Amino acid sequence: MHALISLFAENWHLFRLYFVSEERFYARIMFFVLIIMELMTIGLDVLLTYWSKNFLNALQNYDQSAFFHSLLQFCFLAATIIIISVHKTYLSQTLLLYWRRWMTNDFLKRYLDHHAYYEMSFMKNNRQNIQDRNDNPDQRISSDISIYIISIFELTIGLLSTCVSLVCYVILLWSLSGVIKINFTQNLSCSVRGIMVWAALVYAGLGTIITNLIGRVLFHLKYEQEHCEANFRYGLVRLRDHAESIAFYRSESNEQTSLSTLYLELITNFRRIIHRKLALNWFDSFYTTTARVFPYLVASHRYFSKQITFGHLEQIATAFSSVHSALSFIPNSYETIVQWRSATKRLTEFEYTLNELQLAKQNSKIKFIYVSNEQSTHIENLTIQLPLKIGENDGQILIKHLNLVLEPHQAVLITGKTGSGKSTFLRTLAGIWPHGSGMITFPLGDTVAFVPQKAYCPLGSLRHCLTYPSISFSSIEEDKKIRNILNLCQMKYWSNNLDEVQDWSRVLSLGEQQKMAFIRILYLRPKWLFLDEVTSSLDEQAETYLYSILMQELANHSTIISIGHRNNLRQFHQLELVLNDGNVTMMSI
Template sequence: MRGIKGALREAWAIARPYWSSEERWSARALLAVVVLLNLGLVGMNVILTFWNRAFFNSLQDKDYAAFTQLLFLGRHDPEEGYLPGFCIVAALFIIVAVAQIYLRQLLQIRWRRWLTARLTANWLHARAYYRLSLTETGTDNPDQRIADDVPGFVNSTLSLGLGLMSSVVTLVSFVAVLWSLSDAVNVLNLPIPGYLVWVALLYSALGTWLTHLVGRALVPVSFNQQKLEANFRFSLVRVREHAEGIALHHGEAGEERVLGSRFRDVVANWRALMTVTKRLTFFTSAFGQVAIIFPFVVAAPAFFAGRITLGALTQTSSVFGQVQGAFSWFVDSYSAVADWRATVQRLSGFTRAIAAAEAHAAEGPRREVAAGPALVAQDVALSLPDGKPLIQDADLTVQPGEAVVITGASGSGKSTLFRALAGIWPFGRGTVSVPQGTEALFLPQRPYIPEGSLRQAVAYPHDPSEYSEAQLHEALSLAGLDALGQRLDETDNWERRLSGGEQQRLALARALLQKPRWLFLDEATASLDPEAEERLYGLLRERLPGTGIVSIAHRPAVAKFHDRQLRLRDGVLAPA
């Protein structure tokens, strides 16, 4: 398969950290046990071929005593030595097979747990997730890559790796047996010993080559199918998350068109997948069916000539099938390898995108510790992700306890400046200096409300245990959410349960509860009525007298609660 070496390098880059991690010894020990059990299954298959030979010979000879001994306790064969009974071999086979599957699944979940934690941590580290959400370069649907591709990679890697190892061990174990069962044949008056081995090799090599020719289009199609399925699922999630907005706009028809378009892409690619799979299945099914009878055909001349017994014929067929199956591992596993390759590509792309985001983490306005008590932004120049300039050399100084409001037309860059002051905007330059040891709280227009109890939502991002019951009730009461005071321990989807105005009140309750030294509000009261907005701004100035406040707002009434007003126009921040 083209690019298989690259796929192996990428797969090893993803897998290697786990096998050299703090869990390496337990993981390696568990893998060693699984491998040994796998080898045990191969060994029992070897024993069964000799048992099969003796069993069919007992049928041919009508030897009832040998027949019953081979079924139960076993017997001593003059040629092969002691052969255990089928019941003994079958019982051991079942025990080993169950243990092998159980321990392999244990290794799978442990590896998945570690890899999921590592990818999630890297995705969140240095706000790589935020930069990727802005650029969407090199990755799409990170939720799918972590939730679906990680277990797919772990399961497929173990399954294919152990399958390949079993095939190699089977080949080594059975080739000698098949060689001993083969007559020598003459080709151009040259004796060819072990001809059944060479026939199996040629048959499998031809099948592998033809399988690749027929199925090589499967990798890109499988990759695209995973991507399109994730896009469709993402659109469905958006409808669920924005149900109210869609209902208010009566936008069902538009959403149906979008969902229909996304699903048509899924169906179209699925049809392409069907076509490739149909061709591949035609060939592999035919290859497998011929493989059933093929060993009988090549061994039949020796049987009809009386050189081998019926048991030897069945053993030859069984051993030939094992050798041919080992040689044909690639044929039988082609679809699984294609799916694995697509998964490796998606995970590798994701890890590269995260690494690139981390490499650019230092870009954007630099945050540092201020020399004095004031918050100072100097020479801040911001641009959009596509490089388009937005703000030019903005300067801002806010003293403790001072309130500054920034106004400007929509799209002028106010919210981008808000993100730069928070230290998260990665496109631009300049310096934002914040006094050491002071806490800042940023409240956007649409506040973030985490999953969990209302108590956790109010205290976020702090631990609720840091605040008393009285403090939590007071903060909610001051923000106009008295009715929620009795529901602090209630777990709900609060982001959907609360209205837009209630969500903004909840965010302001956080500010009143946490009392940060610096408070940044980006249209944080836009969903409130003017009277409530003025009351809450008055409470903020009254309850947080030492807090420096920077507000972004449109309503002129908000300005009276601030000491200074700045206006952002044509990329320039200047006094209004």
């Protein structure tokens, strides 16, 4: 019971997000109009049962005038039903489209805010009822949101339609059921009113109970299937993204084994779903097929005793079918309910993770201050740690109690053995590593650029790739500027390909991608520049040349902080920051 209450509470939170958003006015209007249309559809269906009774009676009585009169009535009914049905479908699809667009943007914004996408890649689980909170967030955004919205919409409208239909058709069926007298002995009998209603309640109630007993395990299996599908797809994406490395290692057999293992998990779980659905389909087929003849069987006594006409019998069967369908909402919607529960759980877990990451960021003891009329960057009492769990700061200490002032136009080289915390130090300054304590003060209004070791190549044209993350538009002056920088960085041969769209991470070599990073730096000209081994894929000659260009262009404009291992870089810096077992030593070069 507690789990059911928790499920509905979580679902209510997800459901209301869109209807209290900035688009709530249009969302509520569309939803309200759809409810009105659904109610009109139910009303027209009830009218059709009366029309059907009169139409069949006209046929049975060979009444031609009543027959044509019924046909005329049908034309008006059919026209109304068609108009409502078409517009209901259009409005439903429009609402689902807007709903999905808003919800996707909302989750995507929170996923990108506060670098949640980055921290999620290495966070550790500290919640027992979540198996893997780093379980393919891309699928949760691209697929689970769509599944959730479609399923919850169908279930909400379906449940509303079921409740209203149940009331309307129970009243109708009760009025058509009459009174059945059951004789137990010669002197003992019992009159039962609304026998058709009671029969529908018993039949549908048994169907619901048995369906849930057979199919409830599908909820867990469906959740696991989404997990397995996402893992297999991610494995294939990694194979594509690391194709060259795998080819060099000649490790196709290892990848085959790894992917086969993931696919085996997928197939094994899917086989369990098939076996469970086999049992469920056996019962469902029996339940649905029997329901076709059941109302005729119960009402046959009154028909053969000539208490009702053939038209009445058909109306009773139609009303019984509608009551039975309403009462069988759970069995009939079981597959949708399974999808809804699975999507709700995955989205709830994802939202919990995003909220927890945001809370951890807000509670971080590393504070950033931006001061106007300030020229230097101040680092005060900075301690950096590796987290044991998200939101906790009691892991291994990488840097402790660092106090440092970075002056304008300085060039500082950060060195230290592998794992000493050099890259994590830059992550902390960039604000994407919240684990630790201290205060960092930047000059307000100064442009800051952090350049990682592996350059990122966004999708799009080469121009967009070279000027990322700024947005560059094609113009004579802009193209001339980019071509001059290409020439400076020894990549002139790409000058005529600025508008070409490619997957540039595959087209450009690692060395060219690191040259591209220098092109971006010279294009953006930031006041504070932090470089994380940006020449590791280049030979010393290219490294010397590019750093010479960098100093020539930005030495009197920018403060440059570099991480590197080669002694070759020392000639371009005035100070060296050495990291060793949590201690930091500053020395002149």
